[in-house]
Amino acid sequence: MALNRKERAEFLAEPHVAALSVDGGEDRAPLTVPIWYQVEDDGNVWIMTGVESRKNELISAAGRYTLMVDRLEPTIRYVSVEGPVVETVPATKDQLREISARYLPEDKVDGYVDFAWKNHGAQVVVRMRPERWVSSDLGTV
Numbered sequence: 001m002a003l004n005r006k007e008r009a010e011f012l013a014e015p016h017v018a019a020l021s022v023d024g025g026e027d028r029a030p031l032t033v034p035i036w037y038q039v040e041d042d043g044n045v046w047i048m049t050g051v052e053s054r055k056n057e058l059i060s061a062a063g064r065y066t067l068m069v070d071r072l073e074p075t076i077r078y079v080s081v082e083g084p085v086v087e088t089v090p091a092t093k094d095q096l097r098e099i100s101a102r103y104l105p106e107d108k109v110d111g112y113v114d115f116a117w118k119n120h121g122a123q124v125v126v127r128m129r130p131e132r133w134v135s136s137d138l139g140t141v
Contacts (some may be wrong), residue, residue: 003135008079011069011135012039015102019140020047022058031058037067038099044127045081048091048099051122059085059126067128076138083131091123 003011021032031054037047045067049055059065063085070078096116101109 001137003077003137007137008133008135009043009046009083010037011077011079012037012045012081014071016069016071017103018047018069020055020065020067022055022065023062023107024058025061035067036099036103037069038102040127044086044129046125046127048095048123048125050120051090051124056124056126060088062089065128075140077135078136080131080134081128081130083129085126086129087127088124091125093117095125096123113128117137 001124002028017034018037019032020037021030024031033055035049039043039045045125047065047067049059066080066082068078068080070076070127093113097109097113100112100116103110130133
């Protein structure tokens with residue numbers, strides 16, 4: 001069964017790793033990679049990636065991307081959301097801390113943030129406004 005708006009929002013609020021997909025360019029399949037994401041109060045989602053990464057280059061060219069999030073327990077459930085990029089801005093250390101705290105144990109966040117800020121190079125936050133949804137809860141098949 002398809003999830004309703006509230007169920008989709010609740011599911012995306014959980015710290016799942018998403019699969020990001022974006023047009024891979026001429027003669028290429030879509031690029032699909034795992035990525036952390038964050039959901040904002042207004043429903044927009046954002047990711048953080050390297051300024052010079054292939055992801056950022058492809059997202060900039062396409063102007064949109066898809067995130068697909070799934071789980072297997074307690075029921076098989078997924079949400080896929082696709083939409084246009086509404087903003088790309090330089091990432092801040094506070095945003096890195098926010099997204100890291102979503103996924104890492106509390107006692108690991110500061111160490112990871114310090115390491116990533118020093119070693120991962122310049123990052124951007126890419127915000128997307130959800131336009132199209134595909135979702136389902138397949139139960140305990």
